[in-house]
Amino acid sequence: MPKTSKKKLLKLFKDHKVQLLISKFVSGELGKLNPVYDPKHGFRYPLVDEIVGESSNTNKFLQKLFEGGVLNRKLYDKIVYCPTCSSANVSIHYTCPYCKSFDIKKSSLIEHIKCGYIDTEDHFQKEDKLVCPKCNKELISPDVDHHKAGVWCSCNKCTKSFDIPVPAHFCRECKENFTFDEAIYKDVYEYSLSPEAAKEVTLGWVMIGPIMESLEDIGFKVESPGFLNGKSGTRHMFDLTAVSEKKKLITAIDLATSEDVVSDQVVISMFAKIFDTNPEKACLVAIPNMSESAKKLAKLYKIKLIEANDQTAAIKALKEYVTQ
Numbered sequence: 001m002p003k004t005s006k007k008k009l010l011k012l013f014k015d016h017k018v019q020l021l022i023s024k025f026v027s028g029e030l031g032k033l034n035p036v037y038d039p040k041h042g043f044r045y046p047l048v049d050e051i052v053g054e055s056s057n058t059n060k061f062l063q064k065l066f067e068g069g070v071l072n073r074k075l076y077d078k079i080v081y082c083p084t085c086s087s088a089n090v091s092i093h094y095t096c097p098y099c100k101s102f103d104i105k106k107s108s109l110i111e112h113i114k115c116g117y118i119d120t121e122d123h124f125q126k127e128d129k130l131v132c133p134k135c136n137k138e139l140i141s142p143d144v145d146h147h148k149a150g151v152w153c154s155c156n157k158c159t160k161s162f163d164i165p166v167p168a169h170f171c172r173e174c175k176e177n178f179t180f181d182e183a184i185y186k187d188v189y190e191y192s193l194s195p196e197a198a199k200e201v202t203l204g205w206v207m208i209g210p211i212m213e214s215l216e217d218i219g220f221k222v223e224s225p226g227f228l229n230g231k232s233g234t235r236h237m238f239d240l241t242a243v244s245e246k247k248k249l250i251t252a253i254d255l256a257t258s259e260d261v262v263s264d265q266v267v268i269s270m271f272a273k274i275f276d277t278n279p280e281k282a283c284l285v286a287i288p289n290m291s292e293s294a295k296k297l298a299k300l301y302k303i304k305l306i307e308a309n310d311q312t313a314a315i316k317a318l319k320e321y322v323t324q
C-alpha cells in the first residue's frame with residue numbers, strides 16, 4: 001500500500017463509527033457485510049444504519065470506507081428504483097412490442113420432430129394428451145418425438161403475436177410505468193474488511209471487539225454501540241455499555257484515541273450524554289493519554305479516566321473499574 005493511502009486509513013480508524021464497524025469484523029460477529037432486502041427501500045445495511053444513526057448516510061459512510069481502503073466490496077446485486085418516487089417497490093412487466101400492453105400470454109412452441117410441424121402448446125393439447133394437429137399422431141416422449149422450440153407470446157389486447165416481449169417497469173408505490181431507459185439502476189455491494197485494514201487492526205487501533213469479549217467473559221452484558229435513554233427524551237450512543245448480570249449496574253464507556261494527547265472536547269461531549277442518561281458508572285478510555293486540562297475536567301465531572309498505551313493495559317484497567 002502506498003504511504004499516502006496508509007495515512008488515509010489510519011485517519012479513518014480514529015472515527016469511532018469506523019471503529020465500531022471494524023470491531024464487528026474483528027470480533028467475528030461479521031464475516032461479510034451483506035445487504036438485506038426491504039421491498040420498500042431496496043437494499044439496506046441495518047447494522048451500519050444503527051452505527052451511523054441516520055440510514056440516509058449509510059451508503060456515503062460505506063463509500064468513504066471503500067475509498068479509504070478499509071473495506072473491500074464485491075457486486076452483490078443490481079436494483080431498479082422508480083424515477084418518479086425513488087421507491088424500490090418495482091415490478092417487471094413484459095409488454096407487447098406493438099401496443100405496449102402487459103396483458104400478454106406466454107406459451108411454449110412445440111415441434112413435432114417426425115413431420116416438422118411447429119405450433120404453440122395449446123394447439124397440440126387434446127384433453128390430457130398432446131396430438132399433432134398436422135399428422136394426428138400422439139406425442140409421447142419429450143426430446144424423442146417432440147421438443148420445445150422456444151417461447152411464443154400473444155397480446156390479449158391487440159391480438160398480435162411475437163417471440164420477445166419488451167421489458168418495462170411498474171412502480172407499486174406511485175403506480176407509474178417506466179422503461180429501462182428511465183429507470184434508476186444501481187449497484188448493490190457486499191463488503192468485507194480489507195486485508196490492509198485487518199493488518200492495522202491487529203496492531204491495536206481498534207479495541208472495541210476485544211473489550212467486549214473480555215467484559216462478557218467476566219459476566220457483563222455488553223452492547224456496542226450501546227444506547228441509553230436520557231431524561232430529555234434523547235437516545236444517546238456510547239461506544240460500549242456494560243451491565244453487570246448480578247447488580248444490574250450500567251457502565252457507559254467511550255473510547256478516544258489520538259496520536260499525542262486526547263483533548264478536552266471528548267470529555268465535554270461525554271459529560272453531556274452522562275448528565276442526561278445518568279448511568280451508575282462512566283468511563284473514558286484514552287489512548288495514549290489525556291491533556292492535563294481534560295484530566296481535571298474528567299475528575300470534576302466524575303468520569304473515570306483510563307489512560308493506556310495499548311489494548312492489554314486498557315482492558316485490564318477497565319475490568320478493574322467495572323467490577324469495583
Ligand SMILES: [Zn+2]
Binds near residue numbers: 082086087173
Ligand atoms: Zn414510484
Ligand SMILES: [Zn+2]
Binds near residue numbers: 156159
Ligand atoms: Zn399488443
Ligand SMILES: [Zn+2]
Binds near residue numbers: 135
Ligand atoms: Zn406431426
